Amino acid sequence: MRREAPKSVADYTPLFFPALMLIVFFVVPFSTMIAVSFFKRNPSGFYTPDFVLDNYARFLSVFFGGVLGFSLMLAVLVAVCCVCIAFPFTYLLTRRPRRAQTLWLVGLLSVLSLSEVIIGFAWSTLFSRTAGITNLFVAIGLMDKPVALLPTFGAVLTGMVYQALPYTILVLYPALVRLDPTLLEAARTLGASPIRAFFNVVAPALRNTIVATLIMVFVFALGSYLLPQILGRPQHWTLSVLITDQAIYQSNMPFAAAMAVFLVLISLALVGLTLLVGRRENAL
């Protein structure tokens, strides 16, 4: 049965339910949020309808600039760390037998599906004084007594790399597993060592994939809302944490919504950039 254009209204019926659900429960809520970002805060309830730009004007403060700068810096750092670890790893993984690949993929999916709450709790335990990794260092004589490794910037970074690493590997996996093996064989025949072939042939051939993955992991890391809160100090809070904090604990919905709109714009711009990079790769 070939694909054909819908001929009658009846042909559109399967689209009805999905379209209704997506419009009512995604497009409408999204638009509501944009509308709320122009509303006035009402300390006794949620908000009162209005049209003010105050919520956006608050972006122009030193505090907000600091949070934004820190969020972007942290997300860039996470993306770079993840891709540096994941790219060689995924490459080697795709050269393993099927069974080994499947086993790793199940493990990676299991870690990826874990709640941020659980990842945060697990790392806060690992970095704690009483049950943490420093007890191991004491046992083998590296340290005198166990110490708490949190809240620190290093703890936030480690937790976020942990959260994003399986995602990075799974994003890189399709591109690497489909990589033409003759490319590498040619390099090896011409006398390149495996490591040299990897850096001089594989990595440059997938330059666009690497850039697209960096951007996707960057957006993923921007979305982390709990780890900076559990593993860091207030100065390590990111835009996502701040949005949650404003919406729930300060009950300032309009300001939270304005920040969310801003975050959407950044993410959309970057996702658009990814698509553009991907298109160029396909055109080659």
Next chain:
Amino acid sequence: MTATLLRRVYFTIVALFLAAPLIVVAGVSINSRQELTFPPVGFSLAWYAQIFTDPEWRLALIHSVTLAVCSAAIAVAVALPLAWFLWRRIAPWANIFQVLGLAPFILPPVITALGFLSFWATVGLFGKFFTAIISHAIFFVTLPLVTLSLGFASIDRSLVEAAATMGADDRTVLKTVVLPLILPYLVSGYAFAFVLSLNEYIVAYMTIGFTTETLPIKIFNALRYGYTPTMAAVSVFFVAVAALVFGSIARFGDIRRLLGAMSSEGN
């Protein structure tokens, strides 16, 4: 030889990094006293039993499972007709719904969560349990949509053509040819949505967090008031459920294909 050794070392380091926090959590979960110590002192499975015997944890477990079962079902119900329509018909503008289905998953989760919060608050249903079910269904519709699109793309169109030539109408083709072929993709789409919904925190928190506790919300609330070993036991429980579900997908389906190991035919 050195290359093999290097690879083994590298794989071991990555495996250790991924497993270390889970090993420590599993360790503290069997402490015999209510203390956060590792290596564990004594041995007790009481904290695992508490998930089911303590009324608060049990209620959170029931909430989480109900939420995951229902929202994954709705997500599949939304994704299936959409993926089928996109495969069966040439209607370029309908791709907008595919984009809408992918968007909630690509955007930072806080944004989707805040969208739901402002929506449910505006329509006056804020805090009702079913709002979380619908919110999760929309939030995770991406997963069945992706697996089902892969499934439809893998169907050999000549099979469908053959059925149509022999006189089968659309409905018969769908029931006897298409559905059996995409069933594994449907099941994995459901399973992905189920596991992620079980673990999801922020959307659940922003829709029903003030009135109801799911397991992740309960863990986070407990975390703020200090440590109980039950948290560790629940975390181990989550890892086990995820490993079991994804392990079964790998056992009965082709997980490498689902994750894009083979390019889909028809492209």
